[in-house]
Amino acid sequence: MNRTFAVKAIALTIWGLLLFSPFLFQEVRQVEVAARIAVFIVLVASYDLLIGYTGIVSFAHTMFFGFGAYGVAIAMKQGDNTWGFWILGTLAGVLVAAVVAVLIGLLSLRVKAIFFAMITLAAASVALVLASQLSGLTGGEDGITYRSPDVFKSANKLLTDEEGKVLRIAGVRMNGKIAAYYFVFFTCALMFWMMLRIVGSPLGTVLKAIRENEARTEGIGYRVVAYRTAVFVIAATTAALAGAVYATWLKYTGPDTTLSFAIMIDILLMVVIGGMGTMWGAAIGATLMVLAQYYLRDLMEVAAAATEAIPLLPVLLSPDRWLLWLGIIFILLVYFFPAGIAGTIIRGRKS
Amino acid sequence: MNIVERFGGVFLLPVAIAIIAFVLIGAPSSWLTLTVAGLAMGMMLFLMASGLSLVFGLMDVLNFGHSAFVSFGAFVAASVLAYFGGWLGSDSIVLNIMALVFAISAAIVFGAALGWFFERVIIKPVYSDHLRQILITMGALIVAEQLILATWGGTPTNVPRPQFLEGTIIVGGSSLEVYRLFAFVVGALVYAGLYLLLNKTRMGLLIRAGVENREMVEALGFRIDRLFIGVFMLGSGLAAMGGAMWAGYETLITPALGAEMMVIVFIVVIIGGLGSIQGTLLGAIMVALMQNYVGYLSPKLALASNMLLMMAILLWRPYGLAPAVK
Numbered sequence: 001m002n003r004t005f006a007v008k009a010i011a012l013t014i015w016g017l018l019l020f021s022p023f024l025f026q027e028v029r030q031v032e033v034a035a036r037i038a039v040f041i042v043l044v045a046s047y048d049l050l051i052g053y054t055g056i057v058s059f060a061h062t063m064f065f066g067f068g069a070y071g072v073a074i075a076m077k078q079g080d081n082t083w084g085f086w087i088l089g090t091l092a093g094v095l096v097a098a099v100v101a102v103l104i105g106l107l108s109l110r111v112k113a114i115f116f117a118m119i120t121l122a123a124a125s126v127a128l129v130l131a132s133q134l135s136g137l138t139g140g141e142d143g144i145t146y147r148s149p150d151v152f153k154s155a156n157k158l159l160t161d162e163e164g165k166v167l168r169i170a171g172v173r174m175n176g177k178i179a180a181y182y183f184v185f186f187t188c189a190l191m192f193w194m195m196l197r198i199v200g201s202p203l204g205t206v207l208k209a210i211r212e213n214e215a216r217t218e219g220i221g222y223r224v225v226a227y228r229t230a231v232f233v234i235a236a237t238t239a240a241l242a243g244a245v246y247a248t249w250l251k252y253t254g255p256d257t258t259l260s261f262a263i264m265i266d267i268l269l270m271v272v273i274g275g276m277g278t279m280w281g282a283a284i285g286a287t288l289m290v291l292a293q294y295y296l297r298d299l300m301e302v303a304a305a306a307t308e309a310i311p312l313l314p315v316l317l318s319p320d321r322w323l324l325w326l327g328i329i330f331i332l333l334v335y336f337f338p339a340g341i342a343g344t345i346i347r348g349r350k351s
Numbered sequence: 352m353n354i355v356e357r358f359g360g361v362f363l364l365p366v367a368i369a370i371i372a373f374v375l376i377g378a379p380s381s382w383l384t385l386t387v388a389g390l391a392m393g394m395m396l397f398l399m400a401s402g403l404s405l406v407f408g409l410m411d412v413l414n415f416g417h418s419a420f421v422s423f424g425a426f427v428a429a430s431v432l433a434y435f436g437g438w439l440g441s442d443s444i445v446l447n448i449m450a451l452v453f454a455i456s457a458a459i460v461f462g463a464a465l466g467w468f469f470e471r472v473i474i475k476p477v478y479s480d481h482l483r484q485i486l487i488t489m490g491a492l493i494v495a496e497q498l499i500l501a502t503w504g505g506t507p508t509n510v511p512r513p514q515f516l517e518g519t520i521i522v523g524g525s526s527l528e529v530y531r532l533f534a535f536v537v538g539a540l541v542y543a544g545l546y547l548l549l550n551k552t553r554m555g556l557l558i559r560a561g562v563e564n565r566e567m568v569e570a571l572g573f574r575i576d577r578l579f580i581g582v583f584m585l586g587s588g589l590a591a592m593g594g595a596m597w598a599g600y601e602t603l604i605t606p607a608l609g610a611e612m613m614v615i616v617f618i619v620v621i622i623g624g625l626g627s628i629q630g631t632l633l634g635a636i637m638v639a640l641m642q643n644y645v646g647y648l649s650p651k652l653a654l655a656s657n658m659l660l661m662m663a664i665l666l667w668r669p670y671g672l673a674p675a676v677k
Contacts, residue, residue, distance in 0.1 A: 051482070055482065057481075057482060057485050057486075107662060107665055107666065108665060113481055113482075114407075114413045114481055114485070115621060117413075117415075117485055118413075118617040118620075118621055119621065119661070119665075121613075121614060121617060122614050122617055122618055122621075122658055122661065123658065125614045126655050126658045129655075130655065133651050261610065265489075265493060268486065268489065272486065320500075321497065321501060323493060323496075323497050324493075324494060324497035324498070324501065326493070327490050327491070327492075327493035327494035327497060328490075328494055330486070330489075330490040330493070331473070331487055331490040331491060331494070334477075334483055334486045334487050334490065335476060335477075335487070338483060
């Protein structure tokens with residue numbers, strides 16, 4: 001019990017740090033990292049609903065993430081940067097995600113898990129190709145830049161002092177940027193909390209039962225296909241919402257930020273590092289991985305420069321080889337720590 | 352329905368696709384060009400996909416890293432061909448063929464060796480655990496792709512073709528590329544070889560029995576796991592061969608080749624049904640014909656059309672058209 005508490009404490013500390021991060025870390029890049037962590041925690045947690053709790057392997061999670069992001073992006077670009085269009089775009093994205101998820105789910109969740117993995121992979125690659133081909137709508141490879149709602153403009157004064165200037169609290173300007181950050185933070189925290197509730201609900205118990213023994217769950221009287229499709233839709237819509245939030249924060253949507261296969265691999269890594277089947281682990285995995293993405297590359301660059309005199313090393317340490325190392329770490333993790341950080345802490349050393 | 356069954360049942364589907372396309376395209380000469388291109392591509396896809404299908408059928412192992420063999424095959428063949436550049440340019444057909452044989456054999460040997468490594472080091476520890484299998488082979492794919500990127504660089508690599516395979520033949524007003532005909536013939540020969548191996552030899556008998564019921568064959572005293580590594584190496588060698596042929600077909604290859612082919616190969620095995628080479632051939636031909644016809648009729652839909660084809664077939668037959676395992 002204490003060990004579960006330790007994991008929760010770590011995850012809650014992360015959320016706490018995220019809550020105060022605009023005040024703790026004032027550089028632009030650090031706030032960027034914090035927002036990315038918040039969004040990816042939700043994305044990874046929703047993916048964990050599939051892979052960790054239900055035992056479904058999907059490679060289409062970035063596709064759903066992309067639906068939400070492109071929904072907002074297209075609505076803001078074609079329409080205007082008002083909340084009306086934001087809601088319209090988000091709803092459209094979520095709706096498309098839900099419909100596609102139902103279609104894929106009903107079509108292929110009844111067959112073997114492995115078929116499902118292959119089908120989602122195919123669907124995701126079709127979505128990626130479509131996004132780059134329908135360049136009139138999606139901006140193709142370049143993506144779309146647009147303006148977010150006026151509240152989030154950095155020129156917007158949220159709070160003012162007596163002279164009418166932007167109020168500073170603890171040295172931080174209360175402008176639109178801060179509003180945007182807290183928008184991201186609170187929507188993500190809300191979604192994370194909802195997923196925690198889902199996992200703890202009777203639905204979550206059935207999902208775990210399906211993961212453990214599908215035939216038996218069916219035998220007890222639960223329609224496995226219906227439950228699987230339901231959780232797939234829940235995960236897909238959550239991912240789409242996370243995409244919409246991220247698109248609002250970035251004010252740019254393109255294949256590289258939402259749809260690409262590289263992000264799918266990131267999500268997989270985050271889930272495995274954090275620990276499959278623990279919502280709290282998702283928070284840990286996402287945080288570590290995003291931090292590594294932002295700061296380890298810099299470190300690799302320094303290391304490559306430092307070892308320039310030695311033959312092979314700088315080639316291996318060059319930041320371009322980043323994915324190579326990630327892949328190797330990933331394989332080793334799946335071999336030796338399939339339970340991830342959270343799972344290893346909870347279970348202790350024995351297993 | 353009985354008549355359809357007697358003449359081949361689902362194996363008539365490619366013919367049906369070809370006939371529909373003939374009506375839609377209207378011009379017999381372009382139809383013939385497209386059909387030959389489709390058949391050639393189908394044969395190369397068959398080479399790439401057959402191993403994946405057999406390995407899954409025999410051992411219930413799905414290798415998401417399978418396309419790594421395809422890309423390694425392509426790049427190894429490209430390097431060997433570039434090395435023998437002088438032979439390729441010469442008019443002597445013997446030297447041409449020798450260079451080609453060297454390139455393809457190098458690809459096959461490399462693919463088989465890589466397959467051995469994959470099976471022993473990466474997949475063996477996670478037999479019978481699908482989730483970890485998918486994750487680990489995916490990781491292996493990333494590493495393989497990065498290794499290719501590190502070795503051959505990110506810029507597209509040029510693949511020289513032997514002199515005698517350049518050019519086109521004109522048949523009844525439509526021009527047919529020699530290389531496509533060559534690819535079709537090679538693919539058909541490999542298919543025939545595989546068919547004979549599986550249906551006329553003792554080893555083939557064991558493989559088919561193993562696909563059908565592994566425990567039973569093991570209970571009868573045969574070492575399926577030893578057989579399995581053989582099949583795995585054969586499959587990866589064939590995938591590398593497919594990659595080598597594909598490299599010559601495209602003449603310009605990038606490290607992203609494996610990832611691009613992976614999706615198509617998956618669609619092929621899903622459509623065909625896992626575990627049987629007949630099914631894989633059927634799936635490969637259908638996907639390739641579809642891709643070429645739709646690519647001509649409305650280019651933007653080419654990949655999506657295969658996806659739709661797969662969805663339709665899954666609705667009709669959830670395990671694919673001609674599966675050996677259920």
